[in-house]
Amino acid sequence: MTSTASARPAAIRRAALELFMRQGYPATTMSEIxxxxxxxxxxxxxxxxxKQELLAEIMDGIMDALQDAHQRAVSGTADPTERLRRAVEAHVRYHARHRAEAFVGNREIRSLTEPHRSAVLARRAEYEQRFRALIADGVAAGVFRVTSTRVASYAVLDLGMGVATWFRDDGEFSENEIVWQYADFALRLVGAE
Amino acid sequence: MTSTASARPAAIRRAALELFMRQGYPATTMSEIxxxxxxxxxxxxxxxxxKQELLAEIMDGIMDALQDAHQRAVSGTADPTERLRRAVEAHVRYHARHRAEAFVGNREIRSLTEPHRSAVLARRAEYEQRFRALIADGVAAGVFRVTSTRVASYAVLDLGMGVATWFRDDGEFSENEIVWQYADFALRLVGAE
Structure with missing residues (x-):
């Protein structure tokens, strides 16, 4: 296999992502890809x-990347506030950088058929539960105050999705400036001391 | 014109919304509608x-409803904190109730052609600026603290979009409970005293 041939699956996934973003999964054909x-x-x-396999691979790639970034973010400290800050930074940074993935990942969940759909929803639920656990740790430590750790984790995660919809590389704020502001928003949102 | 005939445009818009949500605008045909x-x-x-006219009408309907609700929400008080609270409640309540509109409104902006696209983007920008002004009022009054009123208004508005993606009528929390929690999140996010 030449290097060109081995690079093809990745190039095909990128092309599929581009078309799914531009015109949606249902309207995209394999021959366009x-x-x-x-x-x-x-x-x-x-x-x-x-085409379904391509969508499933894109969705899995998103969850792989988010979970890896999350794991790296929280592994360096045991302090609940600092762990949530770093986890939100990783989450927002991914969404600022991977806007097409975020857009397609959010929009095309309903285009997945089984067993892909359940598998991706389970991975998303697991990712959300990591944030919920971080918030619960902070509540247990007496440094966060929320009515519901679940609703708070949803709100924190939705901040990332929002960034993906409006962030531009040539905008008023750099990626880091947005990441830091959003991490502050998340800590405020959970009532961090 | 019978009442059935006059009800048709609204029924057609509802059908279009349903199909745009389910399979996306590009994949939907007028004969399916x-x-x-x-x-x-x-x-x-x-x-x-x-079909384009239908999408533009749906988008305009969303902005009409959001702006009306916003206007009613903020007109009763001059207190910056209370104004933002009520504006966020109206925003989140709309998104909890009109999930299909929120989903299609967000996803299909790119499917609008001119002059519809610019018109809807201008209305969205105006709506965002109302929130920015509310946050700026609070900053000026010394009751909110943010790095950027613009970024804070984006974050506050994104909370509504998030609710539209996960809220269910038979979920753990009622619409009011979610609306109140999210209003608190927004006030915390802007550093309200």
Whole structure:
């Protein structure tokens, strides 16, 4: 296998992401995806099984990246406030950098068929529960105050999704400035001391 | 015109919204919209000009509703904290109740063509600026503390969008309980005293 051939699956996923973002999953055809990477006709199926498989891989890639970033973020400290700050920074940074993934990941959950849909929803629930646990740790330590750790974790996570919709690289604030402001928002939101 | 005939444009808009939500604007055809309200073939065009016109009307309806609710919310008090609280309550309540509108409104901005796209973006910018002004009022009064009123207003508005994605009528918390928790989140987020 040449390096070009081995790079194809990644290029095909990028092309699929681009088209899913631009026109939505239902309106995108495999031949459009093939055309974008210069592969004509049935030879696309040497690299990918189906459009559904591509969407599932994109969704899994998003969760892999978010969970890895989260793990790295929280592993360096035991302080609940600092752990939540770092986790939110990682979450917001991912959404600022990967706006197409965030957009498609959010919009096309309903386009996934089983078993992909349940698998991705389970991974999202697990990711949300990590944030809920961080908030619960802070509440237990007496440094956060919330009515519901679940609702607070939803609100914190939604801040990331929001950034993905409006952040621009050439905007008024740099990625770091947005990441830091949003981490402050999240800590305020949970009533951090 | 019978009452059935006059109700048709609204029924057609509801059908369009339903299909745009389920399968996206690009993948939806006028004949599918017609089929959902029991109108076959070209007679649908007696009621609506085009699919694009339907999307633009849906988008305008969302902004009408949000701006009306906002206006009613803030008109009763001059206190900056109370004004922001009520504005956020109205915003979150709309998103909890109109999840399909919120979803399509957010996802299909890119499906609007000109002059609709610029018009809707201008209305959204105006709505955002109302929140920015409320936050600036609180900062000026010394009761809010934010790095950027613009970024804070984005974060506050994104909380509403988040609710639209996960709120369920049969969930753990009632609409009011979510609205109140989110209003508290927003006030905390802007550093309200």
């Amino acid at each position: 093939g055309a974008l990477v210069g592969i004509r006709g049935p030879s696309l199926y040497k690299h990918v099984a189906s | 017609g089929a959902l309200v029991g109108i076959r073939g070209p007679s649908l065009y007696k009621h609506v000009a085009s």
